[in-house]
Amino acid sequence: MSAFYDHFTRHSHGEGLKARSTHYCPGCGHGVAHRDLAAAIDELGIQDKTVLISPVGCSVFAYYYFDVGNSQAAHGRAPAVALGHKLAHPEAVVISYQGDGDLASIGLAETISIAQMGLPITVIFINNAIYGMTGGQLAPTSLMGQKTSTSPDGRIAAMGQPLKMAELIASLDGPVYVERVALFSSRERVKARKAIKKAITNQIEGRGYSFIEIISECPTHLKMTPQEAEEWVKTKMQPVFPLGVKKDLTVEPWFKRGIPSFEPEAVLGLSGAEPLDETTRRTAAVWPGHLPARDIAIKLAGSGGDGAQTAAMLLTRAAIAAGFDATAIPSYGPESRGGTSYADVHIAEQEVLNPAASEPHALVAFNAPSLAKFAPTVPEGGIILYDCTVVTDPAGLPANRRILPIPLTRIAADLGRPMVKNVVALGALHAALGLLPESGIVDTLRHVLRGQARPAAPE
C-alpha cells in the first residue's frame, strides 16, 4: 500500500480518523479505483516517477491519498496539464484521473485533442453517470430516462444522449489502448486492475496514449445502497456502456525525447545571430549633412506582390549594418492580402522615435493607387519616386517635391527578372537620398540573399 500515504495529512489536516479514511461516500467506486491505481503503481514500482493529475469533481482530492507527485487541474483541463508535465519531464509517468463531467463535458476538447496527439500519458476515466460533487446533476453519460436533479423527469434525447467515451476515443488514431472496465464484481475488478496496469505500462514503455473507462458506482446520488448501485451499474449501465477492449494496437516503443539543448552555438545559430566580425562591421556611421533631419521616414507602397516589404527589410538591415538605428513596420492583415501593401521605414542617426511614416521624407510607389494615396502625405522638399512603367499618367502630384518617375519594372525586365523591381527601387532611392553608403547596401543584399537561387523574391 505504499502508493497511498500512511497518513492523509492533506485530508482535513490529517486530524483524527481522516488521516486514514477517504472523503468518499461509503461504497463509492472512486475508492475501489484508487485501490486499483495504487496497486498498479506499487506493482510497477513507479511511485517515484509518477505525477498524478487530480481533476475537479469528487476525485478533486485524489492528491490527499496518493503518495506521488501531485498536481490539481482546473475543471476539464487535466489532460492539458498532464501533457505539460509529460513534455516537461518525459520520463515521468503522468496519469490524468477524471470523472465524467470533467472529461466528457467541460473538458471534451482537451480530452479528444490530447488523445489524438497520442503522446504516452494514461487517462483514467471514472464514469458513474452522474455529477457527484455538485450534487447529482445530469452527466454527459447519464442514461436515457435517468432522473437527476437537472433532469427531474428523466433524460430525454434533447438533453443529449449518453456519450460513449471509450468508443469515441477508440475511434481516434492517436490512442494505442482503450478499454472499458467495471468494479461491480470481483471478476470485473480483476480486469480493471489489469487494464490500469497495462495502460501505465504502455506509457512507461513509450508505446503511446492509453484510456481506461471505469463504469463506477455513485450510491449517494443514485440514492441506492452500494449493493444496489453495483447492480444498477451491472444491469443498467453495462448494456449502454459495454465492457471490453475497444482498441489495442501493437506498437513498438517510440516515444523518446532528447534532453533540451542549451548550447550557445545552437541557440544563436537558430536565432539567426552571427559572430561579431570587426572587418565587416560599420562601413560608415557618419550621418550625411545634406539630409533635412536626423531621422528620415520612408514609405514603400505597392500591391501585394510588388516587394515593398522585402525592400523595407533590406533598407532597414542596410541602415543598421551601417551603424544607424532603423525600424520597419508593415501594413498587415487582411488589407495586406492581395490589396495594398505598404511599409514604413525610419532611419535615424541615434534613435528612431516615432516609427510611423505618416509624413514620409521619401515615398516609393509601385502602382497608381499607392501614389495617389500617399503622395499628398509627403511634405515639401520630400521625394516622390514611382514606377513610371506602370503609372503612366500620374495626376495631381503635389508641387515643391522632387518627383522621380523611374521605369522600375522595365529596368528589372531588362535584367531578365521583373520581380527585382523592388531592388531597382532601392537603387534609385539610394541615388536620390544619398543616405547609406552604396557598399553597405550591396553588402546587405549579398548577405541577405546568400544561398538563394533567386534574388529578392517579393513577398
Place this chain on the structure above:
Amino acid sequence: MSVTTRPKPFLEPQYCKGCLRCIEACPRDCITPGTEINAATGLVPVEMHLDNCNGCLLCLQACPEPYGIRLETDPPPPIPAPNTDFVLEDPAKLFGERCVANFSEGDQPDDLIALPACQPLVLKGTYASAIGALLAGCRHVFGYPITPSTEGAELMAKILPKLNGSFVQAVSEVAAVNMMYGAGGAGLPCMTFTSSPGFSLMLEGISYMIGAEVPGVFVNIMRAGPGLGNIAPEQADIKLACRGLGHGNTRAIVLAPSTPQEMLDLTREAFALSFRYRNPVIILGDGYLGQMTGMVKLPTNMTRPGLPAWAVWGDRAHRHNLITSIALAEADLEKHNLHLNRKYAAIAACEQRVECHRCGDAEVLVIACNTPARMAKGAVEAARAQGVKAGLFRPVTIWPFPIDTLEEILPGVQRIIVVEAGPGQLEDELRLALSHAGIAPPPIEHVRRCGGILPAQSAIFDGIMHTEEVLS
C-alpha cells in the same frame, strides 16, 4: 476445509464505512454485516469470521477504503500523531518557504552561460520576444494561432524541435494555458504568444496559476476590441492584465515594451520575475510593436534553467510536492490570500520600472507606453525644439505602476497628458496609483485614439503645445 498459509485479511473497524462491498466479494461468506455502531465513526463496520477464509484477498480488492482492510501480516497502522507541520496549514509554507531574494534548500539554481559577441539582429518584435524566451531557457511553448501574435509561435515551432524543446499548438487558448500550468508546475520556464481575444480565454487558467503559484510568461500582442474587433493595434487589455486576471485575488507583473529590443530584454526579464515570485508575468505589446522590425542586440549570456524545490517533477526528491489552488478550509484560504498579498506588496515595492525622458525639468509630462510612447517621444522632442519643457514618463511596468518615480517628478509638472491607443485604461491605472498613494496630481488631459488607430505624433505635439498657447 482447506487451510491456507496465505495471509488473511484484517479489518480495521474504525476505517470501515460499512458499505458492504466486501461481503459480496468474498467467495467463502466470511464477512457479515455488522451489528454494532463504531463509537469513533458512528458507522457500522462489517464483521469478519475467518475460519473458512482462504486468503484470496478479493475482499480487500473490493474495499473502497485504503485502510479498511489490511493484511494481517502488515503492521497495524500507528495511531496518527497530531500533525503540526502539515503543508496546507500554513499556505506561506505551502510549497516551501517562498523568499523573494533567496532560494530555499533543494533548489537547483539556473546556470548562466556566456555568449560570444554577436552582430545586432534585425528582428520583428514577436521574433525578438521568442529569442528572448530561448535565451531565458524556455523550451516549452504552448499556443493557439491568433493574429497579430502568431509569428512568435511560428518561430518557436521552427526552432524548438531542433533544441529538443516542445511547441504545442493546443486545441484552444484554454488548453494552452493549462499546458502551461502543467509544464510550469513541473518547474520549467514556459510561455505563450497570444492576442486579446485569446488572452480573454486564458484568464481562467491564469487565475489558477496565480492561486497555485505557477510561473509562466504570457506575451499578449494586443489588438483592437471589443469582441472580434480587428487586428490593428490597441492598448485595451491593460484593464484585464492589471485588474482582471480571472476570478479571485489575482495580480501579475505587467511589462510594456516599446521596441523590438525591449521585446527581447523584457521577455528574458519576465521569466526571471516569474520564477522569483512564482507568479505568471504578462507582457503587453501592441500589434504595431509585434510587427515592427528593428535592431536587437543580444545579451552577453543565456540561461540554462535549474529546477525549483517546489516542482512536481516526477522523481523521489519532489514526490511530496503538490501544485493546487485549492484551500478548502476558509482559514487556510484566507492565509493563502494574505501570503499572496504580501507577495503583491513586495512586487509593488521592488519591481516598478520606468523610463524617464527629459523629465527632470518637465512642466508638461506625457505619459505613454508601448508604441504610442515612441510617438510621444517624438512629440516631446519636437516640443523641446520649440522651447517647451516637455518630458516623457514611460511606464515599463504598468502594474506595479511606477508611482514612486512619478511622485518625485510631479512637483514641477503643471500638466499631465496621457497618450494611449485605447479607451483610457492607462489613465485609469495612473489615477488609481495616484489615488492609492494619496497624491494630488496636476490637471490630467489625454490624447487617445482607439479602434486600431495610434495617436499621431502631431496630435500629441498639439496636445503639448495647445495649452501652452492658451496659457501664454
